[in-house]
Amino acid sequence: MIKLENICKSYDEKTVLDNIMAEFPDDSITCIMGESGAGKTTLVRIIAGLENADRGTVSGAGAVSFDFQEDRLINDISAADNIMLVLDKNDFSGHDKKTMRKIINENLAEVLKDYPSDKSTGTYSGGMKRRVCLVRAMMKKSDTVILDEPFSGMDEETKILAAEYIKKHRDGRICIVVTHEKSDSGLLDGGIYLLTTDKAVDTI
Template sequence: MLKLENITKSFDGKTILDNLNLEVKDNSILSIVGPSGAGKTTLLRCIAGLEKVDSGQFILNNQPFDPSDESAKERVVGVVFQDFNLFPHLSVTENIALAPQMVLKQNKATIQKNVTDLLNQLGLSGVKDQYPFELSGGQKQRVAIARALAMQPQILCYDEPTSALDPSLRDTVADLILDLKKTGITQIVITHDPDFAKKIADQLLEVKPINN
């Protein structure tokens, strides 16, 4: 279980998160909704260790945890970014394999097996040698998810997973997230779409702008 206790974060004197308390159960899906400027993405970035909080603490499996500690977060939190952030000069397979090779120092055989399993799991085997410019938006998103999963995180975070896609793909994304839940991974989803949030969520958090 991930707990956030009294998390506070400000930018330039403006409070974005104010003593936020939250519990995310293992193998659950938390949807975070709210208007622009309410702190959804800031909260996700703090959980992922991309922003350091001003005060408060994170507790993972009953132990204090600092998401911004590079050595601690390698296998804890993965992020699927809104614009996917794929490397344009690398193929699908190379995009997925890069971090396990460079960061986890896995051997070639282990990487190859894990990448093949992820390609099969996410329906990407047919595009494994293609480059990002050759992929549809939905395919790019699945590659980004595969790349995050290749690091074997305990928690997978998504920043607006439907915003860069055709609205007709919303249900496909929901099904994918629900399928991943069956693997035992905890997921946190930032979204502006309340209907999508309710469809996937075990837990719903609505954040609102703070009057400073």
């Protein structure tokens, strides 16, 4: 279980998170929701250890794979090459590079219609790039997967494909998804933590 206790974070004079208390159970998917400026991205970055809280503690996250809001892809190489760059021998699970590339392409084909394996990601649409980033995060071995707005730029059909991919490849890991859409929790069969403007986290 990931446990957050009294998480506080301010930037200059602005308080973003104020005494946040939350628990994310083992083997669960949870959507963090809230209006813009409520601190959703700041909170998941603190969980991942990418930022430090001013006060409070995070326990239980372990190794984290992270899908950022920004694509962070190298546009002049293929999707498979982008994913290969972040994987190491531990992620290969004993496979050689040729086999691993085959597995990567199979994963990409699950979420991309008519997957253009030989094209650079610079030719992809925004929604296609988001799905490449999703596969990259899910294929990295970790204890926790954090996905920050993973469905951006996707229509309903491709969002369903992406949600099914997450559920299939989560492998029992805690999965935390930042989203604006309550319906996303239904697609993921997940719970919701609502991060409100008064800094309280409510379970729905």
